[in-house]
Amino acid sequence: MEAKYDIENDIEFGKEIFENIPNELRPLWGGLILSKINKHIKSVPKEVVDLLEIVEAKTWQKAHEQFTAIRKFNLNHQDYKPKNYISLAEKTAKITFNSTGALAQFDNDSGWQIPSLTLKICSELKLEKIREEITSVLLMFHRNKKIKNNLDLAKEVFHYRITDEILWNDWDPIGINDSAPRDEYQGYVPQIFSAIKNGESAKEISKRLLKIEIEQMGLPGNKKSCFRIANKLLKLIKNE
Structure with a gap:
């Protein structure tokens, strides 16, 4: 570039x-x-x-x-x-x-x-x-x-990027965003973004994040952190 x-x-x-x-x-x-x-x-x-x-x-x-x-x-x-x-x-x-x-x-x-x-x-x-x-x-x-000239498309592009940024910078359950490759959590972005678009609540999105932490990452899971991240995502993306 x-x-x-x-x-x-x-x-x-x-x-x-x-x-x-x-x-x-x-x-x-x-x-x-x-x-x-x-x-x-x-x-x-x-x-x-x-x-x-x-x-x-x-x-x-x-x-x-x-x-x-x-x-x-x-x-x-x-x-x-x-x-x-x-x-x-x-x-x-x-x-x-x-x-x-x-x-x-x-x-x-x-x-x-x-x-x-x-x-x-x-x-x-x-x-x-x-x-x-x-x-x-x-x-x-x-x-x-x-x-x-297509605000809906522009919002979707930006909101997808916001989801990616929040999962990387704020969620980061493994604690590696200062050392690991940038794409570490990008595989989880589509399902979380789809959940937001489909109108899931903060509680539902939080459960998805927690499930990823426990079942896919082998971590004990942090309910409080997951709920905070879910709320931040909805605040930035759904609060038009």
């Missing part, structure tokens, strides 16, 4: 990437990127944590005020590194608020810089191991340009 496209330095390509994302999914896309970077930041500012909560709760109108909080943090912590990380958080807050369609929106090119900023952070933090994975998220909608 990156051999063909200079995502890190080409803002015009960043524009092409961003403009192909349906407006309704832009905050979740930005939040997913920011969350993946967060795992490699030593001290994530509370202002950024609060922004991600706004994105996940879909109370996107609050992002305007949160941008101000992040900007204030930036001004008060001039020595914070990586500097591009705070800029990424600011851009994410902007596109989140803009997605509401409210008046007095932020500059409409805010999202164009997200791909470049994200890969600059990867370079600065030497995150070569996850660079390809993050690039995949950045280009999620770019690969199929018809998706912009």
